[in-house]
Amino acid sequence: MEPKLVILTLFLLVCSTVKADGYIRPPPRETLHFPWSPKPSSHPQQVHISLAGDKHMRVSWVTDDKSAPSIVHYGTSPGRYSLMNQGESTSYSYIFYSSGRIHHTVIGPLEPNTVYYYQCGGQGPEFQFKTPPAEFPITFAVAGDLGQTGWTKSTLDHIDQCRYDMHLLPGDLSYADYMQWRWDTFGELVQPLASARPWMVTQGNHERESIPIFKDGFVSYNSRWKMPYEESGSNSNLYYSFEVAGAHVIMLGSYADHDEYSDQYHWLQADLAKVDRKKTPWLLVLFHVPWYNSNEAHQGEGDSMMETMEPLLYAANVDIVLAGHVHAYERSERVNKGNSDPCGAVHITIGDGGNREGLAHKFKEPQPRWSVFREASFGHGELKIVNSTHAYWSWHRNDDDEPVRSDQVWITSLVSSGCIAEKSNGLRKFLMEP
Numbered sequence: 001m002e003p004k005l006v007i008l009t010l011f012l013l014v015c016s017t018v019k020a021d022g023y024i025r026p027p028p029r030e031t032l033h034f035p036w037s038p039k040p041s042s043h044p045q046q047v048h049i050s051l052a053g054d055k056h057m058r059v060s061w062v063t064d065d066k067s068a069p070s071i072v073h074y075g076t077s078p079g080r081y082s083l084m085n086q087g088e089s090t091s092y093s094y095i096f097y098s099s100g101r102i103h104h105t106v107i108g109p110l111e112p113n114t115v116y117y118y119q120c121g122g123q124g125p126e127f128q129f130k131t132p133p134a135e136f137p138i139t140f141a142v143a144g145d146l147g148q149t150g151w152t153k154s155t156l157d158h159i160d161q162c163r164y165d166m167h168l169l170p171g172d173l174s175y176a177d178y179m180q181w182r183w184d185t186f187g188e189l190v191q192p193l194a195s196a197r198p199w200m201v202t203q204g205n206h207e208r209e210s211i212p213i214f215k216d217g218f219v220s221y222n223s224r225w226k227m228p229y230e231e232s233g234s235n236s237n238l239y240y241s242f243e244v245a246g247a248h249v250i251m252l253g254s255y256a257d258h259d260e261y262s263d264q265y266h267w268l269q270a271d272l273a274k275v276d277r278k279k280t281p282w283l284l285v286l287f288h289v290p291w292y293n294s295n296e297a298h299q300g301e302g303d304s305m306m307e308t309m310e311p312l313l314y315a316a317n318v319d320i321v322l323a324g325h326v327h328a329y330e331r332s333e334r335v336n337k338g339n340s341d342p343c344g345a346v347h348i349t350i351g352d353g354g355n356r357e358g359l360a361h362k363f364k365e366p367q368p369r370w371s372v373f374r375e376a377s378f379g380h381g382e383l384k385i386v387n388s389t390h391a392y393w394s395w396h397r398n399d400d401d402e403p404v405r406s407d408q409v410w411i412t413s414l415v416s417s418g419c420i421a422e423k424s425n426g427l428r429k430f431l432m433e434p
């Protein structure tokens with residue numbers, strides 16, 4: 001083997017096995033076995049959907065056939081497609097791997113709360129999805145750090161059993177970790193859910209997959225999981241926003257530059273300035289590395305982002321922050337600058353979707369005052385926003401393969417508090433003078 005190849009192989013091996021922290025994780029469940037099930041080369045694989053601006057949906061899929069068309073036929077009756085749109089396609093290569101053709105086609109305008117039937121590329125099976133509602137109530141399923149193990153399957157099965165409108169994923173999707181075919185198996189694993197409800201995702205460290213000199217970061221992630229960044233005025237797939245029902249949701253990039261001179265910071269200022277709380281009373285933010293974390297795993301990793309961006313989120317009256325990365329569950333009180341603050345955001349860490357690295361068992365003692373509930377178990381969350389003032393959050397532990405509701409709380413919006421008027425000067429300072 002050539003010396004360059006040996007070095008590259010060793011690098012990949014180290015990258016895929018190294019753990020950033022010193023604690024001992026419990027035995028994880030095995031990575032799932034995916035039997036080879038060949039399909040006609042032009043048939044769609046790994047179908048998933050995501051919101052793409054107001055009343056539009058992006059349908060994404062992969063074909064082995066590189067010349068398969070990027071068209072989606074759709075309609076509101078099974079087998080009868082009165083509408084069609086043409087999209088775009090891409091592909092990428094990664095060392096010895098070549099991806100299939102990755103198609104992204106935006107369809108719409110769509111009616112809210114409506115089931116659509118669709119076919120990708122004019123061939124293969126029919127899929128269906130339901131669009132989110134235009135008004136409250138709306139329910140989000142939330143699970144990060146998914147991977148593709150027996151625990152992932154358990155989490156996905158539980159989410160499938162609940163009535164929800166959209167999946168929010170705060171980073172670490174496939175745990176492909178440079179092995180590109182694992183992106184394909186992950187796409188197949190999540191297809192039953194991700195083809196039926198929009199999956200809105202942001203990146204984690206396992207999406208980076210950069211190799212100095214050889215490969216830039218996020219090549220696979222950006223090619224496969226295109227999110228509505230252009231639609232929200234961002235210049236990067238690593239951070240974007242969207243509005244659904246009465247919620248403005250911001251997906252930030254823990255692994256994109258985030259200092260106050262960065263593009264991401266300036267985009268965030270501009271995006272927050274556009275939020276109209278009369279139209280979207282709830283303001284949610286997701287990113288991968290938690291800022292409020294009393295687990296021993298990944299301590300301090302979110303500090304630099306928190307230092308620059310927490311004042312911005314606080315001034316803008318963000319209601320809830322959802323993060324992943326730590327493989328455990330934790331919910332805070334409303335907090336700011338490290339302390340409880342009735343005008344700050346509720347921070348929830350939910351990096352416990354079920355990946356192959358196992359759980360982060362060790363929490364720091366004593367439990368900080370801001371930390372309300374913490375537990376190292378796999379599971380998923382559900383956020384039901386009932387109206388402009390009240391939302392119900394619940395966390396469902398995977399207990400012996402049963403979803404057990406283990407933490408639950410009613411959250412009242414900052415719109416219904418005196419915080420917004422109180423902070424209006426602070427907001428002006430941050431948002432009007434970039």
Ligand SMILES: [Fe+2]
Nearest residue numbers: 172204205325
């Ligand atoms: Fe992570």
